[in-house]
Amino acid sequence: MALISIxxxxxxxxxxxxLLKAVDNISFEIEQGRPxxxxxxxxxxxxxxxxxLMGLLPDNARILSGSIDFQNHDLTQLGxxxxxxIRGKDIAMIFxxxxxxxxxxxxxxxxxxxxxxxxxxxxxxxxxxxxxxELFDLVEIPRIRMKDxxxxxxxxxxxxxxxxxxxxxxxxxxxxxxxxxxxxxIVQDQILQEIRSLQMIMDTGLIFISxxxxxxxxxxxxxxxxxxxxxxxxxxREEVFGTPCHPYTKTLLGSxxxxxxxWKVIIPTMRKAPDLTLKSGCCRFAVNCxxxxxxxxxxxxxxxxxxxxxxxxxxxxxxxxxxK
Amino acid sequence: xxxVKNSSLIQMKGVTKEYIxxxxxxxxxxxxxxxxxxxxxxxxxxxxxxxxxxxxxxxTTLGRLLVRLEEPTSGSISLKGSLINTLKGPxxxxxxxxxQMIFQDPYQSLNPHLSIAQTIGEPLVVQGIxxxxxxxxxxxxxxxxxxxxxxxxxxxxxxxQLSGGQRQRVAIARAIVLEPEFIVADEPTSxxxxxxxxxxxxxxxxxxxxxxxxxxxxxxxxAAANYLCDRIGVIHEGCIVEVxxxxxxxxxxxxxxTKKLIRVQPCFDxxxx
Ligand SMILES: Nc1ncnc2c1ncn2[C@@H]1O[C@H](COP(=O)(O)OP(=O)(O)OP(=O)(O)O)[C@@H](O)[C@H]1O
Ligand SMILES: Nc1ncnc2c1ncn2[C@@H]1O[C@H](COP(=O)(O)OP(=O)(O)OP(=O)(O)O)[C@@H](O)[C@H]1O
Ligand SMILES: [Mg+2]
Ligand SMILES: [Mg+2]
Numbered sequence: 001m002a003l004i005s006i007x008x009x010x011x012x013x014x015x016x017x018x019l020l021k022a023v024d025n026i027s028f029e030i031e032q033g034r035p036x037x038x039x040x041x042x043x044x045x046x047x048x049x050x051x052x053l054m055g056l057l058p059d060n061a062r063i064l065s066g067s068i069d070f071q072n073h074d075l076t077q078l079g080x081x082x083x084x085x086i087r088g089k090d091i092a093m094i095f096x097x098x099x100x101x102x103x104x105x106x107x108x109x110x111x112x113x114x115x116x117x118x119x120x121x122x123x124x125x126x127x128x129x130x131x132x133x134e135l136f137d138l139v140e141i142p143r144i145r146m147k148d149x150x151x152x153x154x155x156x157x158x159x160x161x162x163x164x165x166x167x168x169x170x171x172x173x174x175x176x177x178x179x180x181x182x183x184x185x186i187v188q189d190q191i192l193q194e195i196r197s198l199q200m201i202m203d204t205g206l207i208f209i210s211x212x213x214x215x216x217x218x219x220x221x222x223x224x225x226x227x228x229x230x231x232x233x234x235x236x237r238e239e240v241f242g243t244p245c246h247p248y249t250k251t252l253l254g255s256x257x258x259x260x261x262x263w264k265v266i267i268p269t270m271r272k273a274p275d276l277t278l279k280s281g282c283c284r285f286a287v288n289c290x291x292x293x294x295x296x297x298x299x300x301x302x303x304x305x306x307x308x309x310x311x312x313x314x315x316x317x318x319x320x321x322x323x324k
Numbered sequence: 325x326x327x328v329k330n331s332s333l334i335q336m337k338g339v340t341k342e343y344i345x346x347x348x349x350x351x352x353x354x355x356x357x358x359x360x361x362x363x364x365x366x367x368x369x370x371x372x373x374x375x376x377x378x379x380x381x382x383x384t385t386l387g388r389l390l391v392r393l394e395e396p397t398s399g400s401i402s403l404k405g406s407l408i409n410t411l412k413g414p415x416x417x418x419x420x421x422x423x424q425m426i427f428q429d430p431y432q433s434l435n436p437h438l439s440i441a442q443t444i445g446e447p448l449v450v451q452g453i454x455x456x457x458x459x460x461x462x463x464x465x466x467x468x469x470x471x472x473x474x475x476x477x478x479x480x481x482x483x484x485q486l487s488g489g490q491r492q493r494v495a496i497a498r499a500i501v502l503e504p505e506f507i508v509a510d511e512p513t514s515x516x517x518x519x520x521x522x523x524x525x526x527x528x529x530x531x532x533x534x535x536x537x538x539x540x541x542x543x544x545x546x547a548a549a550n551y552l553c554d555r556i557g558v559i560h561e562g563c564i565v566e567v568x569x570x571x572x573x574x575x576x577x578x579x580x581x582t583k584k585l586i587r588v589q590p591c592f593d594x595x596x597x
Pocket of ligand 3: 048487
């Protein structure tokens with residue numbers, strides 16, 4: 001059975017310019033021990049989904065429709081009291097750029113201690129001390145620097161503390177929002193390995209959010225690609241990254257820089273940002289889509305099944321045959 | 325005046341920066357952090373210079389020193405031949421208009437109380453450029469340039485109403501709005517997906533072309549440095565251990581640390597053409 005299952009979820013932000021549907025009718029499930037990667041364009045709604053699963057949407061946000069089933073509860077219906085019991089304990093999140101959430105006037109180790117004690121008030125001083133050191137070792141911060149203040153750390157070190165804090169209570173579902181963005185590649189490599197092995201040992205559910213396809217591919221077996229609030233393609237990583245079908249996925253892969261492809265990368269022309277005020281169900285990518293502009297399609301996409309596990313949301317059936 | 329073409333714009337000589345953490349227990353010598361150690365570096369006018377290195381190696385510190393947000397413990401830094409740490413009054417204001425920094429973490433560097441319009445427009449106001457209407461159109465134009473389009477949709481928002489990558493682009497917009505001569509770009513695209521990052525690289529290359537702008541590009545991403553930079557410097561524990569053309573650094577690295585850096589670059593291969 002799925003650990004968490006999200007059905008037809010839509011989320012809107014009320015702004016001066018009207019209601020922005022930052023998440024439009026998305027559905028997916030997470031199995032224990034089967035990490036799901038969310039990739040997509042900057043601003044496509046990844047963090048919004050994470051915040052919804054933590055019950056932390058800002059005041060101007062509203063769940064427009066859909067359900068989130070987790071342990072026989074529909075999370076969209078919970079009140080703040082119930083959220084407080086789940087948040088941080090059953091579902092934990094490594095927040096995007098959370099290093100500035102560290103308290104500047106509190107020593108780093110004290111902040112990790114706080115994360116543990118909040119959910120385990122009865123822990124003995126000995127166990128607590130052991131756990132804190134364990135966590136620092138895990139994220140490879142020298143113990144001699146445990147008592148520093150956050151400003152004495154580099155960006156990367158702060159991010160490692162944040163990861164330690166999210167792991168503190170052995171949660172069932174971890175949402176990792178760009179957890180390695182601030183890290184250099186060497187440490188990123190170690191942390192990704194750490195996340196993979198922890199994931200196996202603890203058998204948790206993991207939603208791994210990143211803009212970097214290589215990072216996502218190294219951790220997740222299942223991939224959802226998002227564009228403008230919609231999931232536009234999903235499947236195993238081999239399917240989605242090996243035989244991408246949606247035009248956005250293709251652009252994303254084609255513009256990925258690596259050490260030996262600088263002559264081959266595709267530089268997309270500065271495209272129009274997706275219009276989040278569009279009616280639900282309309283293709284958000286259509287303004288930039290070659291297929292649509294050539295064929296004059298309806299602009300109302302539907303799911304096209306490519307395999308049992310691989311599907312894409314598109315207005316044109318042709319995308320299946322056009323794969324490269 | 326610039327006498328020689330290709331002359332160096334920025335020069336660091338023997339620059340050391342130490343931090344002495346305030347500790348409540350007996351401070352031993354070893355607790356002092358040497359963030360930069362006797363760094364010599366010169367960046368040419370119109371050059372895009374990449375600085376790569378591990379977390380904590382001193383990249384941001386170096387950048388902050390160059391835009392004079394901090395003073396070196398010892399050594400000297402000059403811009404076009406004149407020492408920057410003696411600048412005062414009008415010449416300091418002039419320096420501030422010519423030199424900009426894109427900060428590493430837009431969650432921290434953007435003032436939450438300023439709207440996007442105010443954030444990007446502030447340097448224009450400080451430097452007394454244009455009237456209200458001209459500034460507005462300049463800000464809107466800059467928003468479009470960094471891909472926050474239509475600009476009106478973002479103009480009146482506040483940082484917390486933007487996604488991570490959108491904030492990062494506001495930080496870039498703020499740094500380029502004055503068309504400075506020199507930009508320190510500290511991980512400017514760390515939060516951006518490949519499609520947007522590469523568009524912004526193209527933008528930086530265009531700006532360099534048009535204004536002969538000089539850029540210090542700080543990054544963890546060697547592939548990006550390789551794409552964008554003329555030369556790359558590798559920094560390790562506060563020392564610059566290798567400087568060379570981008571091609572040489574990637575194709576024929578010398579220092580063991582550089583080799584390691586190249587080895588662990590995330591690669592992406594699902595048998596695509
Ligand atoms: N409080 C808010 N009010 C209005 N709009 C918002 C608010 N928060 C986010 N948005 C908008 O909702 C969209 C989705 O934002 P979200 O932060 O979920 O993106 P993301 O996928 O996490 O992007 P990134 O990779 O850049 O962090 C964006 O267009 C953003 O501008
Ligand atoms: N204000 C400060 N007080 C004490 N130590 C500091 C201070 N600022 C930086 N340091 C230390 O100086 C060293 C270099 O830090 P810096 O931020 O320059 O690294 P970086 O290369 O930019 O790392 P990252 O890639 O993680 O951003 C680190 O060990 C850091 O802890
Ligand atoms: Mg985000
Ligand atoms: Mg830094």
